[in-house]
Amino acid sequence: MNEPTLRHAGVPYHTQWGSPEWVRHIVEQQGDPCDDPGWRKSGFSDPERYRFWAKRLCGLTCLESALDYWRIEHAPRAALLDEALRHGVYRVRDDGGVDGLIYRPFAAWVREAFGVRVDVLPQASLEEIAARLGPRTLAIVSVSPEIRYPERPNQRKGGHLILLHGRDANGVWFHNPSGIEPQQADVYLPFATIRRFYAGRGMMLGLGAGAD
Secondary structure: OOOOEEEOOOOOOOOEEEOHHHHHHHHHOOOHHHHHHHHHOOOOHHHHHHHHHOOHHHHHHHHHHHHOOOOOOOOOOHHHHHHHHOOOOOOEOOOOOEEOOOOOHHHHEEEEEEEEEEEEEEOOHHHHHHHEEEEEEEEEEEHHHHOOOOOOOOOOOOEEEEEEEEOOOOEEEOOOOOOOOOOOOEEEEEHHHOOOOOEEEEEEEEEEOOOO
16 A cells, blocks of 8 residues: 555544543443443433443444544534434344344435535455545444454454554554543554454445535
8 A cells, every 4th residue: 555644633533431530440341331420411311321332333423533523513422323223323123132233324324414425335354444534534433342452363353443543654543432441542554454353344434416
């Protein structure tokens, strides 16, 4: 890859839980997400609904970061979830599980609600997606949540979404909504490392018709 370095500076970081400093407690110690005093910041009022959904909202958290970066007004995350459910972005199954984030309903909703173009890439290399980052373009890609420990062997690919906001010839910068310090905000990893976690699919988020 010979693309020049491009990095969006100052993209706001959000964790899918209440506060970044509480993620370790929640993820590593199986702590109650509502132990975090900041759990209501994203608009949830029902603790059980928050416990159910917070661990599933990596995609909406990435969207929030992008919208805040572009200064596009939006509702709190709990209300975004209501709209996403209404548009078929997530589907609650009869067994109590959830299918989602579903890319194409997400793309249609985000364009309609916020004027952001979303190009779905169901099969693309990480290098291809990185090459498409531009001054008005970010990317959401599917990786394993195990990427929060890049030095460890991983067991799977996919199942979690991160926001790419920069690239150079060797790797990318990203925000991980479920990351643990130092793997939370403005993380840089080489392509060879991320490829172990990457599921081969993602989406480009862009402003304007050209969105480059």
